[in-house]
Amino acid sequence: MDATTRIEQALASAIDSVATSGCPPRLAEAVRHSVFPGGARVRPRLCLAVAAACGSTDYAAADAVAASIELLHCASLVHDDLPCFDDSPLRRGVPSVHRAFGEPLAVLAGDALIILAFEHLARSLAATPERLGPLLLTVSRSVGMPHGITAGQAWECEPRVSVEDYHRAKTGSLFAAATAAGAQVAGADADAWRVVGDRIGEAYQVADDLRDVAASAQEVGKPVGRDALLNRPSAAGELGVDGAIDRLRQLVKGAIDAIPECPGRDKLAEVLMAESRHIMPKDLAQRAA
């Protein structure tokens, strides 16, 4: 089964396990709307690719970890789209959760997704309790305080912010968790893998900045030009489009160079190269080719 199918099935199965009879129907609907149809599923695919490169054979555990990471990513998008943050009317080409279901259900769907991510991890790793704690810490740190996504979003509320800290927390942390957790689920050392995720996360952030200045809203599925409008730090703004494309390439190369010794090193390098082409806006990918 390919990675995309495994991820979609793992996400559906996580949600099905709690969106059961007795659940408020609109909350269940809002949670599904937050997760399906999905975006590129970059983080869970990275997690599965690292687990495979490290020789993991516990597919169910790897799928659960990948799904938990994606659930947390979706939660952060739902809350980030709220009127008090970006007030985004669209996400992945459809109305954002608060536009489709109202603000209260958007707050609650985000909360429910965070909780589900941890519950799903606990349920899926019941047979290997010695792995649950370390995996849970890797995942929780990537979204909580002091350096996770929540902290990243909170930097937007500070009068002074280091652009590097901001991006590392808001975007990089969950990428680093994707590689670290992918290694952990295979019994490999997590720390050595964090830098791979860090660099891919940074590359992804540059690609996101590029999409914000250079792609169409239709291609991206959400409003573009928001960074300039909201006066947010942006690699494309600082380096120009060509400079940002160069930076993206260097980061992907850096990520590949940082891959620790493992059984599936070459295959993983190929996957990361393909990924870097995949995340670039279509027009720019042609220009960069």
Added chain:
Amino acid sequence: MDATTRIEQALASAIDSVATSGCPPRLAEAVRHSVFPGGARVRPRLCLAVAAACGSTDYAAADAVAASIELLHCASLVHDDLPCFDDSPLRRGVPSVHRAFGEPLAVLAGDALIILAFEHLARSLAATPERLGPLLLTVSRSVGMPHGITAGQAWECEPRVSVEDYHRAKTGSLFAAATAAGAQVAGADADAWRVVGDRIGEAYQVADDLRDVAASAQEVGKPVGRDALLNRPSAAGELGVDGAIDRLRQLVKGAIDAIPECPGRDKLAEVLMAESRHIMPKDLAQRAA
């Protein structure tokens, strides 16, 4: 050390572990504001009382579980106070988090508290990994879908709602988790203890309804008369003040009758009786005496 001191120390230690240097300062401040000064800490005290009654000697683990439950309770209050829900200007006698720090930080503080609850559990139970998974499931189910606090709040967004389902999810679930997790941390059977928490939770809900109609805003520390204003189901509204006081007594008696056989049964019964006097509004406690 008494239960209150243990709980305050456990909460402070959980927050100190993530509100470290490098954390956005206002987020750290908003999180502390969400948790301190505390309310009655009813749920963590119940958790510790059950752990003690079951003969638990792992005080650090019991404190961590109790703190995690209180962190989740605080998170639910912060999100419930948001303008899109109750729009409450006050909580525990001081400005609510969104009034003190703005809406974005209130959303993020709630998220950070949920994440911290799970992270703190994982960190504190590292030495007993076989207990982490079951405890985490008890706690996560009490706040997530389909029957936890998030679901309880989501019933407010449905056109039709069973009052019983609403209260059981919004209030009862975390009380049931407090007793179940208190038993689990002592190695006792969780399920037998759920009904004790269920009934205490229902009693607490009745007391809350009574406070809303019969207490002063100064005593409660938040606006009163909200249930009638927001047309929410209320025991005091349905049964009248005297009927609700009777109901509260029956529920506490029912909780005490349901205490499973355990070393500290009599002491726990005393604690629950004291608790039931403690949660009633002062005027009514005199009237009921």
